[in-house]
Amino acid sequence: xxxxxxxxxxxxxxxATVKVLNATLELLDDRGVAALRIDDxxxxxxxxxTTIYRRWTSLTALVVAAMESALGPRAIPETGDVExxxxxxxxxxxxxxxxxxxxxxxxxISVELMQHPGLAQQYRARIIDPVREQxxxxxxxxxxxxxFRPDTDPSLVVDxxxxxxxxxxxxxxxxxxxxxxxxxxxxxxxxxxx
Amino acid sequence: xxxxxxxxxxxxxxxATVKVLNATLELLDDRGVAALRIDDxxxxxxxxxTTIYRRWTSLTALVVAAMESALGPRAIPETGDVExxxxxxxxxxxxxxxxxxxxxxxxxISVELMQHPGLAQQYRARIIDPVREQxxxxxxxxxxxxxFRPDTDPSLVVDxxxxxxxxxxxxxxxxxxxxxxxxxxxxxxxxxxx
Numbered sequence: 001x002x003x004x005x006x007x008x009x010x011x012x013x014x015x016a017t018v019k020v021l022n023a024t025l026e027l028l029d030d031r032g033v034a035a036l037r038i039d040d041x042x043x044x045x046x047x048x049x050t051t052i053y054r055r056w057t058s059l060t061a062l063v064v065a066a067m068e069s070a071l072g073p074r075a076i077p078e079t080g081d082v083e084x085x086x087x088x089x090x091x092x093x094x095x096x097x098x099x100x101x102x103x104x105x106x107x108x109i110s111v112e113l114m115q116h117p118g119l120a121q122q123y124r125a126r127i128i129d130p131v132r133e134q135x136x137x138x139x140x141x142x143x144x145x146x147x148f149r150p151d152t153d154p155s156l157v158v159d160x161x162x163x164x165x166x167x168x169x170x171x172x173x174x175x176x177x178x179x180x181x182x183x184x185x186x187x188x189x190x191x192x193x194x
Numbered sequence: 195x196x197x198x199x200x201x202x203x204x205x206x207x208x209x210a211t212v213k214v215l216n217a218t219l220e221l222l223d224d225r226g227v228a229a230l231r232i233d234d235x236x237x238x239x240x241x242x243x244t245t246i247y248r249r250w251t252s253l254t255a256l257v258v259a260a261m262e263s264a265l266g267p268r269a270i271p272e273t274g275d276v277e278x279x280x281x282x283x284x285x286x287x288x289x290x291x292x293x294x295x296x297x298x299x300x301x302x303i304s305v306e307l308m309q310h311p312g313l314a315q316q317y318r319a320r321i322i323d324p325v326r327e328q329x330x331x332x333x334x335x336x337x338x339x340x341x342f343r344p345d346t347d348p349s350l351v352v353d354x355x356x357x358x359x360x361x362x363x364x365x366x367x368x369x370x371x372x373x374x375x376x377x378x379x380x381x382x383x384x385x386x387x388x
Contacts, residue, residue: 110364124367128365153374153377160357160358162361163361164353164357166364167356170305180350188381
Protein backbone atom coordinates (compact mmCIF):
# COMPACT_ATOMS: atom_id res chain seq x y z
CA UNK A 1 0.00 0.00 0.00
CA UNK A 2 1.40 3.43 -0.91
CA UNK A 3 0.88 6.71 0.98
CA UNK A 4 -1.78 8.96 -0.61
CA UNK A 5 -0.44 11.61 -3.01
CA UNK A 6 -0.52 15.07 -1.46
CA UNK A 7 -0.38 18.34 -3.43
CA UNK A 8 3.41 18.31 -3.07
CA UNK A 9 3.56 14.65 -4.11
CA UNK A 10 5.21 11.78 -2.23
CA UNK A 11 7.81 12.42 0.54
CA UNK A 12 10.66 12.04 -1.97
CA UNK A 13 8.94 14.65 -4.15
CA UNK A 14 8.49 17.02 -1.18
CA UNK A 15 12.25 16.93 -0.66
CA ALA A 16 12.83 17.67 -4.35
CA THR A 17 10.30 20.51 -4.14
CA VAL A 18 12.28 22.26 -1.41
CA LYS A 19 15.52 21.78 -3.35
CA VAL A 20 14.03 23.21 -6.53
CA LEU A 21 12.42 26.20 -4.76
CA ASN A 22 15.68 27.02 -2.95
CA ALA A 23 17.72 26.69 -6.16
CA THR A 24 15.24 28.98 -7.92
CA LEU A 25 15.53 31.62 -5.19
CA GLU A 26 19.32 31.35 -5.20
CA LEU A 27 19.43 31.87 -8.98
CA LEU A 28 16.87 34.70 -8.85
CA ASP A 29 18.95 36.39 -6.18
CA ASP A 30 22.09 35.89 -8.26
CA ARG A 31 20.97 36.75 -11.77
CA GLY A 32 17.40 37.96 -11.74
CA VAL A 33 14.33 36.77 -13.60
CA ALA A 34 15.43 37.39 -17.20
CA ALA A 35 18.47 35.10 -16.94
CA LEU A 36 16.64 32.27 -15.13
CA ARG A 37 16.78 28.92 -17.01
CA ILE A 38 15.27 25.55 -16.07
CA ASP A 39 18.61 23.93 -16.96
CA ASP A 40 20.37 25.97 -14.27
CA UNK A 41 17.66 25.21 -11.72
CA UNK A 42 18.05 21.50 -12.47
CA UNK A 43 21.84 21.74 -12.14
CA UNK A 44 21.84 23.75 -8.89
CA UNK A 45 19.05 21.71 -7.25
CA UNK A 46 20.26 18.33 -8.48
CA UNK A 47 16.66 17.55 -9.51
CA UNK A 48 15.95 16.31 -13.04
CA UNK A 49 14.27 18.70 -15.48
CA THR A 50 11.49 16.17 -16.12
CA THR A 51 10.72 16.10 -12.38
CA ILE A 52 10.64 19.91 -12.29
CA TYR A 53 8.26 20.08 -15.26
CA ARG A 54 6.02 17.40 -13.66
CA ARG A 55 5.64 19.57 -10.54
CA TRP A 56 5.39 23.05 -12.15
CA THR A 57 3.72 23.64 -15.50
CA SER A 58 5.94 26.60 -16.38
CA LEU A 59 8.92 28.64 -15.27
CA THR A 60 6.41 31.37 -14.35
CA ALA A 61 4.58 29.05 -11.96
CA LEU A 62 7.91 28.01 -10.44
CA VAL A 63 9.06 31.61 -9.89
CA VAL A 64 5.80 32.55 -8.18
CA ALA A 65 5.94 29.38 -6.04
CA ALA A 66 9.52 30.24 -5.05
CA MET A 67 8.47 33.78 -4.03
CA GLU A 68 5.55 32.34 -2.05
CA SER A 69 7.84 29.93 -0.24
CA ALA A 70 10.35 32.73 0.52
CA LEU A 71 7.65 34.95 2.02
CA GLY A 72 5.84 32.18 3.92
CA PRO A 73 2.19 32.27 4.97
CA ARG A 74 0.84 35.80 5.19
CA ALA A 75 -2.73 35.64 6.48
CA ILE A 76 -4.03 36.13 10.00
CA PRO A 77 -7.03 34.66 11.80
CA GLU A 78 -9.47 37.54 12.30
CA THR A 79 -10.58 38.35 15.85
CA GLY A 80 -13.30 40.92 15.11
CA ASP A 81 -11.16 43.75 16.51
CA VAL A 82 -10.21 45.37 13.20
CA GLU A 83 -7.43 47.56 14.59
CA UNK A 84 -5.78 44.62 16.36
CA UNK A 85 -6.16 42.51 13.20
CA UNK A 86 -4.66 45.23 10.99
CA UNK A 87 -1.75 45.55 13.42
CA UNK A 88 -1.21 41.76 13.40
CA UNK A 89 -1.28 41.72 9.60
CA UNK A 90 1.21 44.61 9.41
CA UNK A 91 3.58 42.78 11.77
CA UNK A 92 3.24 39.57 9.76
CA UNK A 93 4.02 41.30 6.47
CA UNK A 94 7.08 42.97 7.99
CA UNK A 95 8.23 39.65 9.45
CA UNK A 96 7.68 37.78 6.19
CA UNK A 97 9.66 40.38 4.25
CA UNK A 98 12.53 40.68 6.72
CA UNK A 99 13.06 37.02 7.55
CA UNK A 100 13.72 35.98 3.96
CA UNK A 101 17.42 35.80 3.07
CA UNK A 102 16.45 37.47 -0.20
CA UNK A 103 15.29 40.72 1.36
CA UNK A 104 17.79 42.78 -0.61
CA UNK A 105 16.95 41.11 -3.92
CA UNK A 106 13.17 40.90 -3.47
CA UNK A 107 12.35 44.43 -4.71
CA UNK A 108 14.46 43.96 -7.82
CA ILE A 109 12.89 40.55 -8.42
CA SER A 110 9.44 42.11 -7.93
CA VAL A 111 10.19 44.91 -10.37
CA GLU A 112 11.58 42.44 -12.89
CA LEU A 113 8.58 40.15 -12.45
CA MET A 114 6.28 43.05 -13.23
CA GLN A 115 7.96 43.43 -16.63
CA HIS A 116 6.73 39.95 -17.66
CA PRO A 117 2.96 40.16 -18.20
CA GLY A 118 2.21 36.52 -17.25
CA LEU A 119 4.39 36.67 -14.17
CA ALA A 120 3.06 40.07 -13.14
CA GLN A 121 -0.49 38.75 -13.13
CA GLN A 122 0.37 35.67 -11.06
CA TYR A 123 2.62 37.66 -8.73
CA ARG A 124 -0.17 40.13 -8.09
CA ALA A 125 -2.80 37.38 -7.68
CA ARG A 126 -0.79 35.09 -5.42
CA ILE A 127 1.77 37.24 -3.60
CA ILE A 128 0.23 40.70 -3.27
CA ASP A 129 -3.55 40.42 -3.40
CA PRO A 130 -4.19 37.78 -0.69
CA VAL A 131 -2.65 40.00 2.02
CA ARG A 132 -3.74 43.31 0.49
CA GLU A 133 -7.35 42.14 0.06
CA GLN A 134 -7.53 40.89 3.66
CA UNK A 135 -6.28 44.28 4.89
CA UNK A 136 -8.76 46.15 2.65
CA UNK A 137 -11.62 43.97 3.98
CA UNK A 138 -10.56 44.80 7.54
CA UNK A 139 -10.58 48.55 6.84
CA UNK A 140 -14.04 48.22 5.24
CA UNK A 141 -15.26 46.29 8.30
CA UNK A 142 -13.96 49.11 10.52
CA UNK A 143 -15.90 51.64 8.42
CA UNK A 144 -19.10 49.56 8.74
CA UNK A 145 -18.57 49.41 12.50
CA UNK A 146 -18.30 53.22 12.53
CA UNK A 147 -14.74 53.09 13.86
CA PHE A 148 -13.22 54.58 10.70
CA ARG A 149 -14.35 57.74 8.89
CA PRO A 150 -16.89 57.15 6.11
CA ASP A 151 -14.72 59.09 3.62
CA THR A 152 -11.88 56.55 4.02
CA ASP A 153 -10.49 54.97 0.83
CA PRO A 154 -9.68 51.41 2.04
CA SER A 155 -7.16 50.48 -0.66
CA LEU A 156 -5.38 53.84 -0.35
CA VAL A 157 -5.11 53.36 3.42
CA VAL A 158 -3.65 49.87 3.03
CA ASP A 159 -1.19 50.96 0.32
CA UNK A 160 -0.15 53.99 2.39
CA UNK A 161 0.83 51.74 5.31
CA UNK A 162 2.77 49.15 3.35
CA UNK A 163 4.42 51.32 0.70
CA UNK A 164 7.12 52.93 2.89
CA UNK A 165 8.64 49.43 3.30
CA UNK A 166 9.00 49.17 -0.48
CA UNK A 167 10.07 52.81 -0.97
CA UNK A 168 12.80 52.64 1.66
CA UNK A 169 14.20 49.40 0.22
CA UNK A 170 13.82 50.04 -3.52
CA UNK A 171 14.59 53.75 -3.70
CA UNK A 172 16.54 54.61 -0.55
CA UNK A 173 18.28 51.23 -0.09
CA UNK A 174 17.38 51.27 3.59
CA UNK A 175 15.20 48.98 5.65
CA UNK A 176 12.08 50.26 7.36
CA UNK A 177 12.24 48.94 10.94
CA UNK A 178 9.16 47.32 12.48
CA UNK A 179 8.74 50.24 14.95
CA UNK A 180 8.84 52.69 12.02
CA UNK A 181 6.30 50.63 10.06
CA UNK A 182 4.02 50.48 13.11
CA UNK A 183 4.46 54.26 13.51
CA UNK A 184 3.23 54.75 9.94
CA UNK A 185 0.29 52.42 10.67
CA UNK A 186 -0.52 54.41 13.82
CA UNK A 187 -0.35 57.74 11.90
CA UNK A 188 -2.78 56.42 9.31
CA UNK A 189 -5.12 54.91 11.93
CA UNK A 190 -5.10 58.16 13.93
CA UNK A 191 -6.19 60.02 10.82
CA UNK A 192 -9.07 57.69 9.87
CA UNK A 193 -10.55 57.03 13.32
CA UNK A 194 -13.94 58.67 13.86
CA UNK B 195 33.43 89.03 -29.47
CA UNK B 196 31.95 85.65 -28.47
CA UNK B 197 28.93 84.99 -26.26
CA UNK B 198 29.85 84.06 -22.66
CA UNK B 199 30.07 80.32 -21.96
CA UNK B 200 27.13 79.09 -19.91
CA UNK B 201 27.11 75.88 -17.86
CA UNK B 202 25.68 74.06 -20.89
CA UNK B 203 28.34 75.58 -23.14
CA UNK B 204 27.78 77.49 -26.39
CA UNK B 205 24.43 77.36 -28.22
CA UNK B 206 25.69 74.59 -30.50
CA UNK B 207 26.70 72.62 -27.37
CA UNK B 208 23.33 73.24 -25.72
CA UNK B 209 21.66 71.64 -28.71
CA ALA B 210 24.00 68.65 -28.52
CA THR B 211 23.30 68.39 -24.77
CA VAL B 212 19.57 68.04 -25.36
CA LYS B 213 20.16 65.45 -28.09
CA VAL B 214 22.47 63.38 -25.88
CA LEU B 215 20.16 63.55 -22.85
CA ASN B 216 17.16 62.51 -24.95
CA ALA B 217 19.08 59.66 -26.60
CA THR B 218 20.20 58.48 -23.15
CA LEU B 219 16.62 58.47 -21.85
CA GLU B 220 15.40 56.68 -24.97
CA LEU B 221 18.04 53.97 -24.56
CA LEU B 222 17.44 53.67 -20.81
CA ASP B 223 13.74 53.26 -21.50
CA ASP B 224 14.48 50.68 -24.17
CA ARG B 225 17.19 48.55 -22.60
CA GLY B 226 17.84 49.68 -19.04
CA VAL B 227 21.02 50.80 -17.34
CA ALA B 228 23.11 47.63 -17.64
CA ALA B 229 22.98 47.61 -21.46
CA LEU B 230 23.67 51.33 -21.87
CA ARG B 231 26.77 52.09 -23.98
CA ILE B 232 28.29 55.45 -24.95
CA ASP B 233 28.61 54.14 -28.53
CA ASP B 234 24.84 53.69 -28.75
CA UNK B 235 24.20 57.12 -27.24
CA UNK B 236 26.55 58.65 -29.83
CA UNK B 237 24.79 56.76 -32.65
CA UNK B 238 21.23 57.60 -31.54
CA UNK B 239 21.99 61.25 -30.70
CA UNK B 240 24.22 61.88 -33.70
CA UNK B 241 26.71 63.54 -31.34
CA UNK B 242 30.38 62.45 -31.40
CA UNK B 243 31.67 60.38 -28.48
CA THR B 244 34.46 62.92 -27.88
CA THR B 245 31.83 65.67 -27.49
CA ILE B 246 29.86 63.50 -25.05
CA TYR B 247 32.97 62.79 -22.97
CA ARG B 248 33.87 66.50 -22.96
CA ARG B 249 30.48 67.35 -21.46
CA TRP B 250 30.07 64.43 -19.00
CA THR B 251 32.99 62.85 -17.19
CA SER B 252 31.37 59.40 -17.01
CA LEU B 253 28.39 57.35 -18.10
CA THR B 254 27.18 57.59 -14.49
CA ALA B 255 27.17 61.38 -14.62
CA LEU B 256 25.30 61.24 -17.93
CA VAL B 257 22.62 58.85 -16.60
CA VAL B 258 22.00 61.02 -13.56
CA ALA B 259 21.89 64.17 -15.73
CA ALA B 260 19.38 62.45 -18.03
CA MET B 261 17.16 61.52 -15.07
CA GLU B 262 17.41 65.09 -13.77
CA SER B 263 16.39 66.49 -17.14
CA ALA B 264 13.47 64.02 -17.41
CA LEU B 265 12.15 65.03 -13.98
CA GLY B 266 12.73 68.76 -14.38
CA PRO B 267 13.18 71.24 -11.53
CA ARG B 268 11.72 69.97 -8.28
CA ALA B 269 12.10 72.68 -5.66
CA ILE B 270 9.59 75.27 -4.51
CA PRO B 271 9.99 78.78 -3.17
CA GLU B 272 9.03 78.63 0.52
CA THR B 273 6.26 80.93 1.74
CA GLY B 274 6.54 80.34 5.49
CA ASP B 275 3.21 78.46 5.53
CA VAL B 276 4.63 74.94 5.95
CA GLU B 277 1.41 73.09 5.09
CA UNK B 278 0.93 75.10 1.89
CA UNK B 279 4.60 74.58 1.01
CA UNK B 280 4.41 70.83 1.64
CA UNK B 281 1.30 70.68 -0.54
CA UNK B 282 3.03 72.62 -3.33
CA UNK B 283 6.05 70.31 -3.13
CA UNK B 284 3.83 67.22 -3.26
CA UNK B 285 2.04 68.55 -6.36
CA UNK B 286 5.37 69.38 -7.99
CA UNK B 287 6.78 65.89 -7.37
CA UNK B 288 3.63 64.30 -8.79
CA UNK B 289 3.76 66.57 -11.81
CA UNK B 290 7.46 65.94 -12.41
CA UNK B 291 6.94 62.17 -12.23
CA UNK B 292 3.81 62.06 -14.39
CA UNK B 293 4.84 64.47 -17.13
CA UNK B 294 7.91 62.51 -18.15
CA UNK B 295 7.35 60.18 -21.11
CA UNK B 296 9.42 57.63 -19.19
CA UNK B 297 6.99 57.27 -16.29
CA UNK B 298 6.56 53.55 -16.87
CA UNK B 299 10.30 52.90 -17.10
CA UNK B 300 11.42 55.23 -14.30
CA UNK B 301 10.89 52.78 -11.41
CA UNK B 302 12.80 50.05 -13.20
CA ILE B 303 15.56 52.50 -14.07
CA SER B 304 15.62 53.64 -10.44
CA VAL B 305 15.85 50.10 -9.14
CA GLU B 306 18.57 49.26 -11.65
CA LEU B 307 20.48 52.44 -10.77
CA MET B 308 20.45 51.41 -7.14
CA GLN B 309 22.30 48.21 -8.07
CA HIS B 310 25.30 50.26 -9.22
CA PRO B 311 26.98 51.73 -6.13
CA GLY B 312 28.36 54.86 -7.85
CA LEU B 313 25.10 55.57 -9.61
CA ALA B 314 23.06 54.86 -6.49
CA GLN B 315 24.99 57.47 -4.54
CA GLN B 316 24.63 60.14 -7.24
CA TYR B 317 20.99 59.27 -7.86
CA ARG B 318 20.23 59.62 -4.17
CA ALA B 319 22.27 62.85 -3.86
CA ARG B 320 20.95 64.59 -6.96
CA ILE B 321 17.51 63.14 -7.70
CA ILE B 322 16.04 62.08 -4.35
CA ASP B 323 17.65 64.12 -1.58
CA PRO B 324 17.13 67.69 -2.84
CA VAL B 325 13.33 67.27 -2.78
CA ARG B 326 13.22 64.93 0.20
CA GLU B 327 15.47 67.20 2.30
CA GLN B 328 13.37 70.27 1.49
CA UNK B 329 10.23 68.39 2.58
CA UNK B 330 11.92 67.17 5.77
CA UNK B 331 13.04 70.73 6.59
CA UNK B 332 9.45 71.94 6.12
CA UNK B 333 8.10 69.28 8.51
CA UNK B 334 10.77 70.25 11.07
CA UNK B 335 9.80 73.92 10.69
CA UNK B 336 6.16 72.96 11.33
CA UNK B 337 7.22 71.16 14.51
CA UNK B 338 9.19 74.22 15.69
CA UNK B 339 6.14 76.39 15.02
CA UNK B 340 4.09 74.01 17.19
CA UNK B 341 1.82 73.11 14.25
CA PHE B 342 2.97 69.47 14.16
CA ARG B 343 3.18 67.06 17.09
CA PRO B 344 6.56 66.97 18.84
CA ASP B 345 6.73 63.15 18.45
CA THR B 346 6.68 63.46 14.64
CA ASP B 347 9.46 61.69 12.71
CA PRO B 348 10.05 64.14 9.82
CA SER B 349 11.71 61.72 7.39
CA LEU B 350 9.12 59.03 8.08
CA VAL B 351 6.32 61.53 7.41
CA VAL B 352 7.88 62.61 4.11
CA ASP B 353 8.54 59.02 2.99
CA UNK B 354 5.00 57.99 3.97
CA UNK B 355 3.52 60.64 1.67
CA UNK B 356 5.65 59.95 -1.38
CA UNK B 357 6.02 56.17 -1.17
CA UNK B 358 2.50 55.21 -2.37
CA UNK B 359 3.42 56.76 -5.75
CA UNK B 360 6.37 54.36 -6.02
CA UNK B 361 4.51 51.36 -4.56
CA UNK B 362 1.54 51.72 -6.91
CA UNK B 363 3.81 52.01 -9.96
CA UNK B 364 6.54 49.49 -9.08
CA UNK B 365 4.51 46.78 -7.36
CA UNK B 366 0.90 47.26 -8.50
CA UNK B 367 1.64 48.65 -11.98
CA UNK B 368 -0.90 51.39 -11.43
CA UNK B 369 -0.57 55.15 -11.26
CA UNK B 370 -1.42 57.05 -8.11
CA UNK B 371 -3.59 59.98 -9.21
CA UNK B 372 -2.85 63.48 -7.90
CA UNK B 373 -6.12 63.51 -5.85
CA UNK B 374 -5.12 60.18 -4.27
CA UNK B 375 -1.62 61.47 -3.50
CA UNK B 376 -3.09 64.62 -1.95
CA UNK B 377 -5.49 62.40 0.06
CA UNK B 378 -2.50 60.52 1.48
CA UNK B 379 -0.84 63.86 2.28
CA UNK B 380 -4.00 65.04 4.01
CA UNK B 381 -4.26 61.80 6.04
CA UNK B 382 -0.68 62.20 7.24
CA UNK B 383 -1.11 65.93 7.99
CA UNK B 384 -4.33 65.24 9.92
CA UNK B 385 -2.46 62.75 12.09
CA UNK B 386 0.52 65.00 12.91
CA UNK B 387 -1.30 68.33 13.48
CA UNK B 388 -1.31 69.41 17.12
